[in-house]
Amino acid sequence: MSKHISILGSTGSIGTQTLDVISMYKEDFIIESLAAGSNLPLFVEQINTYHPKKVSVANKSLAEQLKPLISSSIEVFYGDEGLIEVAANTNATFIVNALVGSQGLKPTISAIEAGKHIGLANKETLVTAGHIIKQLTQIHGVDLLPIDSEHSAIFQCLNGESHSEISKVTLTASGGSFRDRSRKELVGVTVEEALSHPNWSMGAKITIDSATMVNKGLEVIEAHWLFDIAYDKIDVVIHPESIVHSFVEFNDRSVIAQLGNPDMRVPIQYALTYPRRLKTSTEPLDLTLLGRLNFNQMDYERFPCLKMAFDCGKRGGSATTVFNAANEVAVSRFLKGEIEFLHIEKIIYKVLEKHDVKVFPQLDELLEIDKWARVSACNVPSSS
Numbered sequence: 285m286s287k288h289i290s291i292l293g294s295t296g297s298i299g300t301q302t303l304d305v306i307s308m309y310k311e312d313f314i315i316e317s318l319a320a321g322s323n324l325p326l327f328v329e330q331i332n333t334y335h336p337k338k339v340s341v342a343n344k345s346l347a348e349q350l351k352p353l354i355s356s357s358i359e360v361f362y363g364d365e366g367l368i369e370v371a372a373n374t375n376a377t378f379i380v381n382a383l384v385g386s387q388g389l390k391p392t393i394s395a396i397e398a399g400k401h402i403g404l405a406n407k408e409t410l411v412t413a414g415h416i417i418k419q420l421t422q423i424h425g426v427d428l429l430p431i432d433s434e435h436s437a438i439f440q441c442l443n444g445e446s447h448s449e450i451s452k453v454t455l456t457a458s459g460g461s462f463r464d465r466s467r468k469e470l471v472g473v474t475v476e477e478a479l480s481h482p483n484w485s486m487g488a489k490i491t492i493d494s495a496t497m498v499n500k501g502l503e504v505i506e507a508h509w510l511f512d513i514a515y516d517k518i519d520v521v522i523h524p525e526s527i528v529h530s531f532v533e534f535n536d537r538s539v540i541a542q543l544g545n546p547d548m549r550v551p552i553q554y555a556l557t558y559p560r561r562l563k564t565s566t567e568p569l570d571l572t573l574l575g576r577l578n579f580n581q582m583d584y585e586r587f588p589c590l591k592m593a594f595d596c597g598k599r600g601g602s603a604t605t606v607f608n609a610a611n612e613v614a615v616s617r618f619l620k621g622e623i624e625f626l627h628i629e630k631i632i633y634k635v636l637e638k639h640d641v642k643v644f645p646q647l648d649e650l651l652e653i654d655k656w657a658r659v660s661a662c663n664v665p666s667s668s
């Protein structure tokens with residue numbers, strides 16, 4: 285029987301690769317709805333290929349531009365409400381959240397409340413409101429399947445294992461675009477240089493996050509919520525090849541790792557077809573060709589954002605919401621050329637410094653705090 289799917293963020297890196305996987309297994313999937321931001325040419329192509337019943341774009345003007353380009357039988361929505369419509373009000377049973385940033389939170393909540401299972405790439409959702417999402421998945425009995433490569437790896441390592449027998453979960457980090465540079469050598473780096481990831485081709489925001497090591501910080505918090513692991517049992521190592529996607533150590537000192545060539549279509553497909561493992565078009569992994577794999581200790585002075593993320597995770601409550609929101613604004617300012625690369629971490633630090641952590645915030649409180657953090661991050665001067 286075909287699985288009915290909706291994709292939020294279908295025009296992005298994860299969204300397009302999700303559609304690649306679906307194209308390989310056309311009989312197994314029906315696309316109910318798609319949401320994109322502003323890439324209309326690609327979106328029109330996707331709509332004409334996959335024939336969704338509902339679609340959504342970022343705003344009203346884009347929705348008006350889209351309507352004459354697609355079949356009049358397709359319902360067109362826009363904005364936050366459009367995302368919720370696509371996420372919750374269709375016959376889809378499985379939603380892929382491939383949006384970037386904490387705008388993924390509200391549609392995820394609506395989807396869970398509507399009983400949809402979720403394939404989650406959008407880590408910012410769990411970093412912003414992990415406790416709320418976890419509680420809702422339990423209340424509504426929905427699965428939250430990881431798409432992020434490290435979390436898919438951990439999910440696979442934990443298959444059939446007992447949670448109480450885990451002694452440590454280790455996330456691997458490539459080191460990002462500037463892994464071979466000292467902190468001094470980060471002064472004056474360009475946006476173009478920062479956008480050049482050594483192993484993965486991804487959207488702009490996550491590529492910058494990878495260079496600052498914020499991405500690994502977000503992933504530590506994501507792992508905490510997905511797998512209910514205490515922060516002192518989560519570790520990060522630098523693994524420049526991105527072949528071992530993460531590993532888990534158990535009480536008996538056995539370590540289970542998941543390996544594969546860096547290709548996001550593999551974890552995306554696993555989330556879509558779980559628990560089945562269907563063929564992918566990715567190259568087989570030949571360890572003899574690689575010869576060796578490298579692992580280095582994380583240097584928290586070189587990558588202070590990762591230390592900040594651990595601290596926020598341990599403080600809990602609204603701390604991770606503020607960490608995420610400040611980072612989103614700082615990255616956007618860097619991409620616009622407003623600030624230096626090293627200023628990203630300063631902005632996060634300064635906004636966190638001003639925040640009094642709220643321990644068990646409700647959703648409306650978190651949304652207010654998120655807004656406050658964004659305004660504060662915008663107001664940090666570009667040279668301070």
Ligand SMILES: NC(=O)C1=CN([C@@H]2O[C@H](COP(=O)(O)OP(=O)(O)OC[C@H]3O[C@@H](n4cnc5c(N)ncnc54)[C@H](OP(=O)(O)O)[C@@H]3O)[C@@H](O)[C@H]2O)C=CC1
Nearest residue numbers: 293294295296297298320321322323383405406407486487
């Ligand atoms: N790329 C990767 O390999 C990985 C990504 N992730 C995570 O997955 C998520 C997506 O990342 P990635 O695919 O790289 O990001 P991209 O920037 O490539 O894609 C983001 C998607 O969100 C859409 N979007 C942006 N703004 C809006 C809006 N206002 N309304 C509706 N849609 C919007 C974009 O639409 P449009 O382009 O049309 O404007 C696009 O479809 C992130 O959370 C990232 O951290 C996790 C692991 C790996």
Ligand SMILES: CC(=O)[C@@H](O)[C@H](O)COP(=O)(O)O
Nearest residue numbers: 432433457458459460494499
């Ligand atoms: C592919 C994926 O899951 C990314 O989140 C990846 O992990 C980024 O690479 P870094 O290891 O450099 O953060």
Ligand SMILES: [Mn+2]
Nearest residue numbers: 432433434503
């Ligand atoms: Mn990842």
